[in-house]
Amino acid sequence: KNEVEQSPQNLTAQEGEFITINCSYSVGISALHWLQQHPGGGIVSLFMLSSGKKKHGRLIATINIQEKHSSLHITASHPRDSAVYICAVLRGTGNQFYFGTGTSLTVIP
């Protein structure tokens, strides 16, 4: 079983919708990383967080350490948000990231 589970695996939304992508993990962590990967493209860091909430533009990331859960929200979604969103956790011990398999988001105009 993967230590990092993301849901949903695939998501299709209409432009303007509010989107939530979830990440659950089973180990103690020191930080959690949200990444974005466009089709055929590279991987870009969105957020790095260890507690609470962070916001950047239309993107909001939250983490609940006790429940071992994080969410990535996109407000007023746009077709350019179409990408794969990847959650990764940095274990409390060691220095390696463990990655979820990603959530593929398609936003339809």
Next chain:
Amino acid sequence: NAGVTQTPKFQVLKTGQSMTLQCAQDMNHEYMSWYRQDPGMGLRLIHYSVGAGITDQGEVPNGYNVSRSTTEDFPLRLLSAAPSQTSVYFCASRGELGGEYFGAGTRLSVL
């Protein structure tokens, strides 16, 4: 400031051939790593380095070698390519706040 630069972007090899994937970063990051990305699986760590002269194995190191002679460069060598090594490879370096900076990726096919 170019970030993390990977070359080549695409490569086709025959089984048994060797090659080196190049990775360079200009951010003076100590920690660098190589990942492979396969369909339906999360990124998996191949090798990593916490500084010049220091390397260690990740989750899937077999068939790959690395070295770290300088802070900037972290090449990945495929010793004798196999079809199972067909994948997309990403090099990354880690910033002071802990986030990973990724290169653009190398799409490798082994026939």
